[in-house]
Amino acid sequence: MTFKASSPVRAAVYARYSSDLQRDASIEDQLRVCRKLCADNGWLVTETFQDRASSGSFDLRPGFQGLRQAAMRGGFDVVVAEALDRFSRDQEHIAGFHKQMSFQGIRIVTKTEGEINEMHVGLGGTMAALYIKHLAQKTHRGLEGRVRDGKSAGGIGYGYKVNRQALPEGSATAGDRVIHEAEAAIVRRIFRDYAAGKSARTIAVALNAAGIPSPASGRSSGTWSASTIGGNWKRGTGILNNELYVGKLVWNRLHYRKDPTTGKRVSRLNPPEDWVVEEVPHLGIVDHALWEKVKARQEATREEIFESRAENPDAPGIERGHRPRYLLSDLVRCGCCGGGYSMISKSRLGCSTARNKGTCGYRRTILREEVEERVLSGLRERLMRPDLLRRFIEEFQREVQRGRQEALAERADLERRHVRVKKAIDSIITAITEGMYSPSMKEKMDALEAERAEIEAALARTEEPSPVAMHPGIAAVCEKKVAALSTALNADDTRVEAAMILRGLIEKVVIHPGPETQGIDLYGELGAILALCADREATHADARLGGGRSRQVTMVAGAGFEPAAFRL
Incomplete structure (x- = not known):
C-alpha cells in the first residue's frame, strides 16, 4: 500500500527481536525493510527505536518506551515496523499503544499488515497472545523432556558446572x-x-x-x-x-x-x-x-518454633504476618552498612547484616522503645512549643472566623435575593387581582417561582454558622494528647491505626554510631513536618532529648519539602 502526501511525512521506525531468536542481525534486517517502506511512500525517517533480545510479552522496554515518549512530544507523524507483533505480543499493550497513537494523530503502518486499524489490533493481539501461550507450552514440554533425561532445565546450581561435549556434526551438548x-x-x-x-x-x-x-x-x-x-x-x-x-x-x-x-x-x-x-x-x-x-x-526446629509461638504468640520469631508489629518495624537501617535492623531479642534492635552475614562490624544494639521515644520526643517538643501552640490557636480562630464571615455573607445575600423575588411575585399577583393580566405575566411568574425555589433550597442547605468557641483548656488538652503518643502507639486498641498513620510519614530511620550514644537520622514527611515547626536557629542546633545525655537526631525531610534537612 502506498500513501501520498503533499508534504514530507515524518516517520519513526521501531525494531525488536526477542531472545528466542538469538540473532542480533535481525534488528538491521527489520530496519532495512522499514526504511524501504518509508522510501516507497516518500516518508522522511526522523527517528529509529530498537530493543535487542527483548520479549514482546512485556512493555517496559527502553526502545518501546522511548518511542511512546517521542510520540507524546509530537516527533513524528507515522510509526513503522516490520509487523504488529514487533511492538508487543500482549493484547492489552497493543490496544493501549494503538489508542495512544490514535489520540496523538499518528498512524501505525507495518510491512506485513499495512496500516493498522481496530481490526488488526483485535485479531493481531489475539494471535500474538496465543503465540505466547503456545510457545510457553512448547518450551515447558521441551524442558520436561530434558529433565526426564537427567539434564538441566535451566540453571546449574551451586556445586555443579557445565559439561559440554563436542558432537560429530560440530555442535556441543547442552544441559549436562x-x-x-x-x-x-x-x-x-x-x-x-x-x-x-x-x-x-x-x-x-x-x-x-x-x-x-x-x-x-x-x-x-x-x-x-x-x-x-x-x-x-x-x-x-x-x-x-x-x-x-x-x-x-x-x-x-x-x-x-x-x-x-x-x-x-x-x-x-x-x-x-x-x-x-x-x-x-x-x-x-x-x-x-x-x-x-x-x-x-x-523438622525439630520448626516444631519448636511452632510450639513456642502457640504458647507465646507475642514472642519475636520468623514466619510472622506481614503487618508491622511495632511503630518502626522494617523502617530502621544501619548507618554503617545500609542493612536493616531487626528484633534480636524481645526488646532490642540490632543490625541484621552484622548478625546474619558478619560483614558489618557494627554489632551494638539499641532498645526498640528508646528509638521510638527519641523519634516521638521530637514530635512532643516541636509540636508543644508554647509559641507554636499559641500561634496555632490564633490561626485556627482566625481561619474559623473567616469561614464564618464568608458563610454569613453568603446567607445574607441569599436572604436579600429571597426578599426581592418574593416582592416581585407579590407585585404580579396584585396586578392580576386588579385585572391587569397579560400572557407575559405567566412566563415571568414561572421564572420567579423557580428562582424562589432555588434560593430556598440553598438557604436550607446553608445553616447559620455558630460563633467561634474554643475551650479555654485546649492547650492543656493538646499537650496531654501529644505527651501520650508513646502510650497510644503501643496500646492494643489504638496501636495499629495510630502506627499506620505515623508510619506513612516515615521513609526510614538510620542509626549511626556515636561517642556517647547512637545518633538517629529520620527520613520522610515527618521530618518535613518537624522542619516547619523549627525556626532557623533551631534548624542547625543540637538538642538534649531527655535522660541528661546528648541525643542528636537529624531529621531529613522527604522530596518536595524545604528545608531539606535539619537537626533537633
Missing part, C-alpha cells in the same frame, strides 16, 4: 553438568556444620569471614546469608533443601505468573503430583545419612 569439586566441598561443610548444631546464620558468618564466594545470583550481594543456606523448605530453596545434592532431580515445583500491575514474575507452588522427579545418583554430593540428619534437625 558435573560436580564442581571445590564448591561440593563447601556444600558438604555446610551440611556437616548444620547437622553438628550450628545455625544457618552462624555458618553464613563463618563462610563470609573465610572469604568464600557465595552462589552467583542476579540479586546476590556476593556474600552468604542465612536465607542462602536455610532457604524455604516448602519451595525447596536454599542449600540445605536442594535434593539434587542426594541425587534426586526435582523439577516443576514452582510455576510463574506475571503481575499485570508491576510486570514482575511471581512464583507459585505447584501441587506435588505435578512435580517431575528423576533419580540422578551420579550428581549426588551429600550421603543420605547426613541428608536425613539435617532434615530431622530442620
Whole structure:
C-alpha cells in the first residue's frame, strides 16, 4: 500500500527481536525493510527505536518506551515496523499503544499488515497472545523432556558446572553438568556444620569471614546469608533443601505468573503430583545419612518454633504476618552498612547484616522503645512549643472566623435575593387581582417561582454558622494528647491505626554510631513536618532529648519539602 502526501511525512521506525531468536542481525534486517517502506511512500525517517533480545510479552522496554515518549512530544507523524507483533505480543499493550497513537494523530503502518486499524489490533493481539501461550507450552514440554533425561532445565546450581561435549556434526551438548569439586566441598561443610548444631546464620558468618564466594545470583550481594543456606523448605530453596545434592532431580515445583500491575514474575507452588522427579545418583554430593540428619534437625526446629509461638504468640520469631508489629518495624537501617535492623531479642534492635552475614562490624544494639521515644520526643517538643501552640490557636480562630464571615455573607445575600423575588411575585399577583393580566405575566411568574425555589433550597442547605468557641483548656488538652503518643502507639486498641498513620510519614530511620550514644537520622514527611515547626536557629542546633545525655537526631525531610534537612 502506498500513501501520498503533499508534504514530507515524518516517520519513526521501531525494531525488536526477542531472545528466542538469538540473532542480533535481525534488528538491521527489520530496519532495512522499514526504511524501504518509508522510501516507497516518500516518508522522511526522523527517528529509529530498537530493543535487542527483548520479549514482546512485556512493555517496559527502553526502545518501546522511548518511542511512546517521542510520540507524546509530537516527533513524528507515522510509526513503522516490520509487523504488529514487533511492538508487543500482549493484547492489552497493543490496544493501549494503538489508542495512544490514535489520540496523538499518528498512524501505525507495518510491512506485513499495512496500516493498522481496530481490526488488526483485535485479531493481531489475539494471535500474538496465543503465540505466547503456545510457545510457553512448547518450551515447558521441551524442558520436561530434558529433565526426564537427567539434564538441566535451566540453571546449574551451586556445586555443579557445565559439561559440554563436542558432537560429530560440530555442535556441543547442552544441559549436562558435573560436580564442581571445590564448591561440593563447601556444600558438604555446610551440611556437616548444620547437622553438628550450628545455625544457618552462624555458618553464613563463618563462610563470609573465610572469604568464600557465595552462589552467583542476579540479586546476590556476593556474600552468604542465612536465607542462602536455610532457604524455604516448602519451595525447596536454599542449600540445605536442594535434593539434587542426594541425587534426586526435582523439577516443576514452582510455576510463574506475571503481575499485570508491576510486570514482575511471581512464583507459585505447584501441587506435588505435578512435580517431575528423576533419580540422578551420579550428581549426588551429600550421603543420605547426613541428608536425613539435617532434615530431622530442620523438622525439630520448626516444631519448636511452632510450639513456642502457640504458647507465646507475642514472642519475636520468623514466619510472622506481614503487618508491622511495632511503630518502626522494617523502617530502621544501619548507618554503617545500609542493612536493616531487626528484633534480636524481645526488646532490642540490632543490625541484621552484622548478625546474619558478619560483614558489618557494627554489632551494638539499641532498645526498640528508646528509638521510638527519641523519634516521638521530637514530635512532643516541636509540636508543644508554647509559641507554636499559641500561634496555632490564633490561626485556627482566625481561619474559623473567616469561614464564618464568608458563610454569613453568603446567607445574607441569599436572604436579600429571597426578599426581592418574593416582592416581585407579590407585585404580579396584585396586578392580576386588579385585572391587569397579560400572557407575559405567566412566563415571568414561572421564572420567579423557580428562582424562589432555588434560593430556598440553598438557604436550607446553608445553616447559620455558630460563633467561634474554643475551650479555654485546649492547650492543656493538646499537650496531654501529644505527651501520650508513646502510650497510644503501643496500646492494643489504638496501636495499629495510630502506627499506620505515623508510619506513612516515615521513609526510614538510620542509626549511626556515636561517642556517647547512637545518633538517629529520620527520613520522610515527618521530618518535613518537624522542619516547619523549627525556626532557623533551631534548624542547625543540637538538642538534649531527655535522660541528661546528648541525643542528636537529624531529621531529613522527604522530596518536595524545604528545608531539606535539619537537626533537633
